[in-house]
Amino acid sequence: MANKVFPTVDLSPFFNGENDENGKKKAKETISKACSEYGFFLIVNHGVPQEFLSKAMQLSKTYFKYPDEEKLKCSPKFGVPLPAGYIKQPHNVPDKNEFIIMFPPDSSFNVLPSNPPEFKETLEKMFICFSKLGELMESIINECLGLPTNFLKEYNHDRSWDLMVAMHYFAAVGAEDIGQSEHEDGSCISFVVQDDVSGLEVQYNGEWIPVIPEEGKIVVNVADVIQVLTNNRFKSGMHRVASPKGRSRNSFAFFYNLPGEKWVEPLPQFTKEIGEEPKYRGFKNQDYQALRMRNKTHPPARPEDVIRITHYAIPTSGNQKFA
Ligand SMILES: O=C(O)CCC(=O)C(=O)O
Numbered sequence: 001m002a003n004k005v006f007p008t009v010d011l012s013p014f015f016n017g018e019n020d021e022n023g024k025k026k027a028k029e030t031i032s033k034a035c036s037e038y039g040f041f042l043i044v045n046h047g048v049p050q051e052f053l054s055k056a057m058q059l060s061k062t063y064f065k066y067p068d069e070e071k072l073k074c075s076p077k078f079g080v081p082l083p084a085g086y087i088k089q090p091h092n093v094p095d096k097n098e099f100i101i102m103f104p105p106d107s108s109f110n111v112l113p114s115n116p117p118e119f120k121e122t123l124e125k126m127f128i129c130f131s132k133l134g135e136l137m138e139s140i141i142n143e144c145l146g147l148p149t150n151f152l153k154e155y156n157h158d159r160s161w162d163l164m165v166a167m168h169y170f171a172a173v174g175a176e177d178i179g180q181s182e183h184e185d186g187s188c189i190s191f192v193v194q195d196d197v198s199g200l201e202v203q204y205n206g207e208w209i210p211v212i213p214e215e216g217k218i219v220v221n222v223a224d225v226i227q228v229l230t231n232n233r234f235k236s237g238m239h240r241v242a243s244p245k246g247r248s249r250n251s252f253a254f255f256y257n258l259p260g261e262k263w264v265e266p267l268p269q270f271t272k273e274i275g276e277e278p279k280y281r282g283f284k285n286q287d288y289q290a291l292r293m294r295n296k297t298h299p300p301a302r303p304e305d306v307i308r309i310t311h312y313a314i315p316t317s318g319n320q321k322f323a
């Protein structure tokens, strides 16, 4: 079954030098439409070889099958600002998953597995591939939005806040189990590589639409930072991962982030230059990220108390949804 809603964008024109202007234009139109409606699309010919992705997925599956005592050898270091390493969700949270979080390969926070052999090196290589892909996607989105050349690149110049997560979702046991609860990503742009077990779903027109796994395709979504900068022109899509039935599921997520010290607010191009009121008050990225982290460390009793980007929304008559 192929994806009904989410379009596939061929990125090959962006690797062919200057000579496929038509191909680039088509890709940008598709991306712009998807981002203004629901924020998700898929990419092919993205420059990350399929054999490499399959190998990474296989190594990740092997790792997560190890007994806990082996996996716990990668427990996060004490005293780090953000935990990197192996983490299993506590029993009292609805999300039934475990994962390895990593920062850029040169980060001293990383605690990466020494088994299976080659897993660590593969994760590090993958991080670098995704970081490059993030730069490319950011430049395409910059063009889709008609921003000055290199605007986003200069604004988001420091890659040390990027992170990658190797995820393992446990097969469903109870009816209310969820793989990952509904959320929007707090990044600029996110990438997901899924195995062949479905689960990722995006909210669109009040329905949860599955993003069907297709070999070789990488899922891309624009996230909260882009939504705020563009004053909602591009949407940070709400998504979740359903609990896999019968067998477990593996995926990789890469978050192309904005450095913590950056100020985020709707850009003049999407507000005063076009006569629109800003839909968000400005904030320092790290303050928002800290609130999101608190959602995880101290989950609020009521789902409506989870801090999302709407925390910064300015309630106006034209912004009823956020009031
Ligand atoms: O595993 C997936 O398919 C999606 C993961 C995700 O949405 C996330 O980690 O933010």
Ligand SMILES: [Fe+2]
Binding pocket: 183, 184, 185, 190, 239
């Ligand atoms: Fe996500």
